[in-house]
Amino acid sequence: MPPLLLFDLDNTLIDRNQAFRGWARHFLRTRALPQEDLGWLSTLDCGGYFPREALMRAAVARYGLRVSLESLLDDYAETMIELIDCPEAHCAALRKARAAGWTLGIVSNGSTRQQQAKIERTGLDGLVDAWVISEEANYEKPDPQIFRLAADRCGLAGQGTANTWAEEEWTRSTWMVGDHAPADIAGAAVAGLRSVWLDHGRPWPELGYHPTLTAAGLPEAVDEVLAAPLVP
Structure with missing residues (x-):
């Protein structure tokens, strides 16, 4: 059975926070709002974990905007897709893992439409074997x-003779790489x-569990996985 390497999407394969800052600059500039408020929007965004509707309502209230919430959300979605990028170093790391015999997948929380568009726009659909997005997966x-x-x-789950999925052989040779x-x-x-946490310069925040490994970025994470034993 080939080993499986799963990746988070936002701020793992792609720099979602950089794209958000680009949207925020666009939002402020096109409405003649203070560019100094980039920090306020980025803080409220909370790395994408603050609901979009709530973020837009807060912006409407702060700036007294006379615009519909729906139009703000549509502009946000379109602009974010335009700004999303997968760095070449990340693409090269995926190709390296594929050449080493690994099966690759993406596991992402979020809107199917938005996350699917990111995967396709960045060309990640041609670099991985499959993906799952939480909205469509339930x-x-x-x-x-x-x-x-x-x-x-x-194509890996269900192989072997285990009685339950948690005991299946695929779990022993699978890694998850993510930043959250x-x-x-x-x-x-x-x-x-097993897992690799992308620390992005942050200290580990939890006490009850820990990643198997920690890496500064995605290429380093892939190198660590390829250097590790195939099974623990």
């Missing part, structure tokens, strides 16, 4: 079922997977 990280579904779409501890690393832990 599972959300850290639910272990979403990782099992990703393995299934990659409660979703990616906790999810990997409860699914029985």
